[in-house]
Amino acid sequence: MARILTTGASMQSLKSRRGSFTSRAPIIALVAIPGLAMASLGGDVASVQADGVHLRGALAVREMPQYSRHEIAQANGTLVRQYVSPSGQVFAVSWQGPVVPELKQVLGAYFDQYVGAAKAARIRRAPIVIQDASLVVVAAGHPRAFSGRAYVPSLVPPGVDPEALQ
């Protein structure tokens, strides 16, 4: 995934990216909702409106054959995506952009496990990688170009490759 999202030209970049989505697949919702929250990893998509912590930005939902992708483009250029199974659970998330989003909101109940793994690492200043049977998290990058993704293997819908989510 190219790190084309930037601070200075973020909105322009996002528009061009969204445009390409439009040409490839139907978007059933594309609205700017300042302050709209998103559900976190392992959570229920129905809890979106109830979330107290906000990732401000424009929301786009794209229906895929085996899941739906909810995407929030923060004004600061960071893009957060959540992948929702047909049963309505967020089975994967990803982020990419100049700043790290509020990962406690994005990772939900898994945030503490993420922090614990980072603290336990013998090698410092390194990407954070968790590859457990119950959780996979990868966070990499540097200031102005961060990226990461996470999924819960037990929640991944049948037939979906969590390593190949777009």
Add this chain to the structure above:
Amino acid sequence: MSGMTGVARAALAGAACTALLVLGGCGGGNGAGGGGTSAAVENTQAVVVDAGPVNVINFPFVTVTVCVPGNVTACQSIDHIQVDTGSSGLRLLSSVLSPALSSLPKVSDAAGNPIVECMQFVDGFSWGPVKRADLSIGGEKASSVPVQVIGDPAYSAIPSTCANTGPPENNVAQFGANGLIGLSVFLQDCGAYCAGHSDAGLYYACPTSGTCIPATVAVGDQVANPAAMFATDNNGVIIALPFAPASGAATVAGTLIFGVGTQANNGLGGATMLGVDPTTGNLQTVWNGHVYSGSYVDSGSSAIYFGINDLPPCTGAAVGLYCPTSTQTLTASIRGMAGSSSTVTFAVANADQLLSGDPRLVAFPDLAGPASDAATFDWGLPFFYGRRVYTVFEGMATPAGPGPYVAF
């Protein structure tokens, strides 16, 4: 750590600077000149890769002298400042600062509220106020540099929007160093965006500790790449490290050189220039038939990170790194924005074996590990051993063209 000897060292630095003043060196103010040849300024500083304050692996350190702006008697020499080409700005851990630096002036917003930063690194965040300091390193000086003081007890209440981004790195044990000197291609840690928008999550205005709100901060008040503020030799830096033995070393001694093409010791020579993305600092690496679009040359990363379990993962002391049964010699191509490229060969050894040996060994040239995504190729400190790696700052002129670029 710094302590008593720091005073003596600062006095020596001051004496050296007085001598250089006679020759026209030791510039004061925020010089904006670039490029031109400058005689007599000592533009080098020793770099050491050693265990540091908390037994870290592959951290390059320098000693810097920090003074209260305009006050040459209120100074401190601080050792084990990590050299990081992946970020910008000087950051000091509050706990290592002597009383002499307690009066560093705060950077405040228009209403007089102190500016406090939530700096983000890949493995955590650091919280603390922005203050101004005079900096001396080698013979180079920069005045009134906005720096971050991390873990300042006067601002111990961390906003949830900061704490929620990841693990805290607010003391020496968590941070791994007494501070960090960020010498990336960028002139500030945020830049124009944070001057106009408060939602990047980096800067807050804090009337009191615990009542912080997101704030915009003028570019000139943002934590700044200090090497770009020197009066001379301010267009870039070179990190020159010797080869390190594959089995590891307890200490590797190298040199941090300021300026590119400004003195006899910092010419580009035969180095290949690779332009980096002016918004991310990234370039591309091609390895094993795959293009890694998020690649970067980062002295602040402890190993080379690439691939998704392309080599066997470690299971022992070096979990998170690669552990091939025998050392693998690999070749990759690093591509710049303008299409130029450079082929590099690097080795990946069994990190479990290396890190379970003599605990005094902390400098390893053959450490690599998975980044576990399809875009990241992080050329960390192992890449720097045996090379002169140039980092040229954005918008700065050099004899070979303007930054931002890297070269080696």
